[in-house]
Amino acid sequence: MAEEIILKAGGNVYGGWTKISVTRSLEAMSGSFDLELTWKWQGNSGQYKAFMEPIKQGEACIVEIGGERVITGYVDDWVPSYDEGQVIISVSGRDKTSDLVDCSIDMASGQFNNQTLTQIANTVCKPFGIKVIVNTDVGAAFPRIQIEQGETPHELLSRLARQRGVLLTSDTLGNLVITRRSKQSAGVSLILGENVKAARGRFSYRQRFSKFKIKAAGAAFGGNWDSAPLSSVGGISAEVTDTEVGRYRPMIIVNEEITTAEGAAKRGQWERQRSIAKSNTAEYTVTGWRIPQTGKLWNINTLVPVTDEIIGLDEELLISSVMFSEDDAGRLAVVSVVKPESFDIPAQVVKQTKLGGGEWSQ
Numbered sequence: 558m559a560e561e562i563i564l565k566a567g568g569n570v571y572g573g574w575t576k577i578s579v580t581r582s583l584e585a586m587s588g589s590f591d592l593e594l595t596w597k598w599q600g601n602s603g604q605y606k607a608f609m610e611p612i613k614q615g616e617a618c619i620v621e622i623g624g625e626r627v628i629t630g631y632v633d634d635w636v637p638s639y640d641e642g643q644v645i646i647s648v649s650g651r652d653k654t655s656d657l658v659d660c661s662i663d664m665a666s667g668q669f670n671n672q673t674l675t676q677i678a679n680t681v682c683k684p685f686g687i688k689v690i691v692n693t694d695v696g697a698a699f700p701r702i703q704i705e706q707g708e709t710p711h712e713l714l715s716r717l718a719r720q721r722g723v724l725l726t727s728d729t730l731g732n733l734v735i736t737r738r739s740k741q742s743a744g745v746s747l748i749l750g751e752n753v754k755a756a757r758g759r760f761s762y763r764q765r766f767s768k769f770k771i772k773a774a775g776a777a778f779g780g781n782w783d784s785a786p787l788s789s790v791g792g793i794s795a796e797v798t799d800t801e802v803g804r805y806r807p808m809i810i811v812n813e814e815i816t817t818a819e820g821a822a823k824r825g826q827w828e829r830q831r832s833i834a835k836s837n838t839a840e841y842t843v844t845g846w847r848i849p850q851t852g853k854l855w856n857i858n859t860l861v862p863v864t865d866e867i868i869g870l871d872e873e874l875l876i877s878s879v880m881f882s883e884d885d886a887g888r889l890a891v892v893s894v895v896k897p898e899s900f901d902i903p904a905q906v907v908k909q910t911k912l913g914g915g916e917w918s919q
Contacts, residue, residue: 560623560846562883564592564648566616566632575884579620579627582878582893583857583900584834586711586725586733587652590620590628596644618650622846622881625854628652629731653731656685657710669702674717674735677702681710682733690728692736696721696823702814716813720820722827724900726857736858738875738900743859744851747841747892749866752849754889755842758868764835766808771795771825773812793818796911797825799832834877834899839868841892846881855879855890863894875900 562579564571576593614635620628629652636647651658662681669677674695682689699720704713711725718725718735726734747753773793793816812824841863847854857879863870874894882889 562592562881563621564590564612564618565621566612566618569612571612577883578880579622579882580878580880581627581727581729581857583724583726583738583875584877585727586658586715587630587655587727588628588729589649589651591647591649592620593648594646596646597642612646612648620650622854626729627854627881629729630655652727653685653687654727654733657682657687657714657733659709660685661707661709662704662713664704667704669699669704671698671700672702673698674714674721674723677717678714678733678735681713685710688732690732690734692734693723695723695735697817697819699814699816719827720812720814720816720824722823738897739858739860741859743848743856743861743876744853745848746862746864747843747894748864752843753841753865754844756839756865756868758839758870759837761836762802764832765799765802765806766829766832767799767802767804767806768808769797769799769825769828769832770807770809771797771812771821771828772809773814773816773821773824793821795821795825797822797829799829830899830901834895837896837899838877839863839865839870839874839894841894843890843892845888846890854881855892860897861892861894873897 561572562574562577564574571594573594574592575595576591578591579588580590581588612632612635614632616632618628618630618632619626628650630650631653632648632650633655634647634649636649638645638647663684664681669680672680675689675691677699678689699717702713702717714725714733722737724736724738726736728734745752749756771794795818808828810824810828812821816824843855855876857876859876860873861876862873865871875897876892877895877900878893880891882891
């Protein structure tokens, strides 16, 4: 069944796009779209204006695939071009959460005291009209968080999420989602010689390190650190090793906030796992936007078994991003996969963590 991508904006519905790209990623706070339409010039500018003029940059919009919403956000760019025979209209945009990426936090106080990630996220998202969906435990409250001058909600929440080992992404309704990696199956396998049209792997050592040392200021009295004597406030450190890295490659990270030993450990464990994700990736191109076995659109944060003798994969992997495209090459989905543990903190990694306190060791 042929499915059309439509853009709803300015009270109108636009279809017939000749070039399409819609991307959702577990690693991005905002989904995005790029649509292009070629309109053959018929010598009637009034007809053209009546068709395209209502689309305005900054306009609220919705993108749907076969009646299923995939983007809720705004039109970023409206790019018209033409020659003697045709007009080409390009429209691009992102989820509502794009405002969290672009804009600065404007708060009189400039800090949060003894608040959880959920509370902080709700506070900074409220002025933008963005709802926060929490699908996981976000951990303990932060003793004190200072907003940097000009810092965006994305920058603030990302540095806090790293300390709690959680992911920040968006859903198809434009909400901010705080989550962890899923154990849900995609209901399909990617198999060389069957449903894989093309593939590309990347396995790198550039982002791998033998150990991650997190250094941070800590407070013995938790949320009451301001009233604690100076002698009780000291340095906290956590060290996480990566036994897969054989040579000496240390990475020292200075934590941005006052934290606990547990918080420093979580940050180190998370940095180790994310380095694995950045260093071991593969993307698979398949025909069509939906999974034949389920009829559902390919979706991020789902598990898919991969059998690929050329790239050397025979394991269950996590879908980290999906790009739906259509052009002269046909209707395709590009599915990016990573090791599931790269978005998780396995028990073995916790065992490989050493904690320190008092003066920072060198």
